[in-house]
Amino acid sequence: MENLLEIRNLKISTLRGRQKVLLLDEVDLNIPKKCSFGIVGESGCGKSITANAVMNMLPYPLEVSHGSIRFDSRSGEVDILKLDKKALRAIRGQEISMIFQEPMTSLDPIFTVEMQMYEALSFHHPGMSRPQMRERALEMLHRVNIPRPEQTLTSYPHQLSGGQLQRIMIAIALINDPKLLLADEPTTALDVTIQAQILRLMNDLKEQNDTSIVMITHDLGVIAETCEEVAVFYAGQIVEQANVMELFHHTAHPYTLGLLQAVTSLGSETRMLYTIPGIVPPGGQWSEGCRFSDRCSRCTDRCRQAMPALSEISPGHWCRCWLNSEEVAQ
Ligand SMILES: Nc1ncnc2c1ncn2[C@@H]1O[C@H](COP(=O)(O)OP(=O)(O)OP(=O)(O)O)[C@@H](O)[C@H]1O
Ligand code: SF4
Ligand SMILES: [Mg+2]
Incomplete structure (x- = not known):
């Protein structure tokens, strides 16, 4: 093809x-x-x-x-x-990944950024250890220019700005290449x-x-x-x-x-x-x-x-x- x-x-x-x-x-x-x-x-x-x-x-x-x-x-x-x-x-x-038209509704308000990023990873890489997932999540947050990635990992969506949430959506969409x-x-x-x-x-x-x-x-x-x-x-x-x-x-x-x-x-x-x-x-x-x-x-x-x-x-x-x-x- x-x-x-x-x-x-x-x-x-x-x-x-x-x-x-x-x-x-x-x-x-x-x-x-x-x-x-x-x-x-x-x-x-x-x-x-x-x-x-x-x-x-x-x-x-x-x-x-x-x-x-x-x-x-x-x-x-x-x-x-x-x-x-x-x-x-x-x-x-x-x-195939998608960034949806309304990002605020596609991130779950009751889970931290870390949990949502790990879920995207572990679904497709069930053998990945927690430190490996953390390393990959931090790498993606760096790549989308999130300031203070460690702190962001433990944040809930409501603690972040619209621009940061959008970057996180992109990071999650791209986390599995x-x-x-x-x-x-x-x-x-x-x-x-x-x-x-x-x-x-x-x-x-x-x-x-x-x-x-x-x-x-x-x-x-x-x-x-x-x-x-x-x-x-x-x-x-x-x-x-x-x-x-x-x-x-x-x-x-x-x-x-x-x-x-x-x-x-x-x-x-x-x-x-x-x-x-x-x-x-x-x-x-x-x-x-x-x-x-x-x-x-x-x-x-x-x-x-x-x-x-x-x-x-x-x-x-x-x-x-x-x-x-x-x-x-x-
Ligand atoms: N769940 C749905 N039930 C019924 N009709 C729908 C549904 N979703 C979309 N449509 C209809 O399908 C057509 C195309 O909708 P679509 O959402 O693809 O538009 P769009 O080009 O993405 O517009 P926008 O720029 O507003 O996002 C519209 O007429 C819309 O009303
Ligand atoms: S209505 Fe306008 S766009 Fe449609 S065929 Fe005629 S000239 Fe082209
Ligand atoms: Mg649309």
Whole structure:
């Protein structure tokens, strides 16, 4: 297998009453080895459910209704969706780790940092002695730049700041040297300076460990700082995908342009944050044609009638928009 992770034709649905509603629609992704890959889009576009599907951890009633998620594990190529519970436990936290969108809720308030780090270690290394676990835990806290690591080990989560908790989450996620780290909005809750520190730290750790990182965010600024390749999600679909430099310099999809404007207007004198008018239509309320048509200033009748395909507009650059489609150019 050429890539570390290959997602093919992934569809995720949920139940609303008795009705099955599609939330993610035919998503294909290739995550190369040792790559930082960004997934960007507004709230509700399907970023987190995609990551949860990779962990095979979708909450009921969500389910994968179609597709495959192939992973190049240490014991060979597997389809994560077909693994039994035992095989999944061996991969989760060991080969694939996730930093969840709400870190404060994924650390247990009644256990010290030490106990939570040891639990992550001992699950995958049952033979490790306590001094060995302590040594590894301290090493990880050093690497994520936690001041006074010995003292932090014996602290409870409520005794630590948001930035420290985030670093501890990263330390736990990386403690078993995973091949793939899924980072779901890892810095959104933090102030800008700490955000920058944590993003730099994740880049360093990626270089040191050869880990691939999937960075999930609503902010193209974060993508620019951390990623090599990026997929833009809108209403459960990929609407644009390219190398980061290509995406920023030759932006093709009107939705991506809107996201970019939201980033650049932050730096303007007035500090008015641009937002794309309208909202993301939820699953079950998608238009027949282009799902961005209600919000797009360049929408035509054709856009409302038929959905554009995701097509390669230049080598490695994919876009789902009639403006870029060869059919329109003819
Ligand atoms: N547990 C759930 N039950 C029902 N619907 C859900 C559930 N989790 C997510 N969804 C729906 O799936 C769609 C995608 O949600 P997802 O959480 O992946 O969005 P997201 O892109 O991560 O957004 P955000 O930026 O807010 O985190 C949304 O329409 C959401 O309402
Ligand atoms: S297909 Fe039409 S509505 Fe959709 S993004 Fe392109 S121009 Fe806008
Ligand atoms: Mg999310």
